[in-house]
Amino acid sequence: MALSDDELRERFSPYHDRELPQAEHDAVRDALEKNPALAREYKDFCAMLDGLGSLGAPKAPTPLLQGVQTKLHKRSGGRFYRDRWSRTAGLFPVELLAALLLIALVVAYFAMTSIQVRTPPPTAPYVAPPPSSPPATTPAR
């Protein structure tokens, strides 16, 4: 199976992915072994794909969530994301957090009502000390 250089170039990509029929795959492999210039082109082609695959993923400059919430709030006429609490990201729904808070309040209430407050023993009434006369001062001459 004789292939021209252009026909070989057209087959670089399916050859790389091993998608050619076996006979064609072997023909490309043999042609690349015999043709150093074309083999270099194929190496360049593979390097390009490697370079493409190793491009870093660009990061969003700021989280998108707040903008999405604002858009949904406006476009739904205020139906969604009504309040500040619902705009925070979390694993638990607000209803669950509210229920947990309510349970905590009930527990705190029962704990407070079940504690007996001890009154301190009575002490002697407070007696104010007698007023003392101020020390005599001598007028300055």
Place this chain on the structure above:
Amino acid sequence: MNLDPEAELRLVERLKRRDEAAFNVFVRTYEQKVFALVLRMLGNRADAQDLAQEVFVTVFRSIDSFRGDSRLGTWLYRVAVNHCKNRMKYLDRRATRAHDAIEDAHEASVADGGATGGRPDRPDESAEGSELEGVIQRALASLDEEHRTLLILRELESLPYEDIMLITGLPEGTVKSRLHRARAALREAIERRAGYKIPE
């Protein structure tokens, strides 16, 4: 990028109930992936940020149409790619109008006898092309929308052909043949840009 199937099922159920907390989790899970895809498609950060938000707004509104034929992440990619195609068409139309306006101004200038002629040289453009990554990114951005989409989905996002078929709506043979053409086009674009030769 995919959640495990059970977690995904529960998430979709909550999304269909328009559970805002679940939607917050969904956005946080996928926002970087969607932003990266959209930025690579559009090549402009401000446009990408706005469009990525629009993708999530669309998901919130149309999650009822998700029937579970594919993974949620694949469906999200499909929504994102469709948004990108629409935005690129809009930007192309706008660029064409701007180009027409420039052409009109140029012709008027020629008529006035004040044409400078030719495009000003950009020495910084050839200097920028010194690194392979930059060259590849610019060459990728210069490809047509279909080639760029296929290369991004296959080479950058490493998606299997099944997912690419679902996202693009193309049969497998077509995806493969167009991907091969896209790679050849990218190679030509890289070599065309400042005669850059890929290092071994």
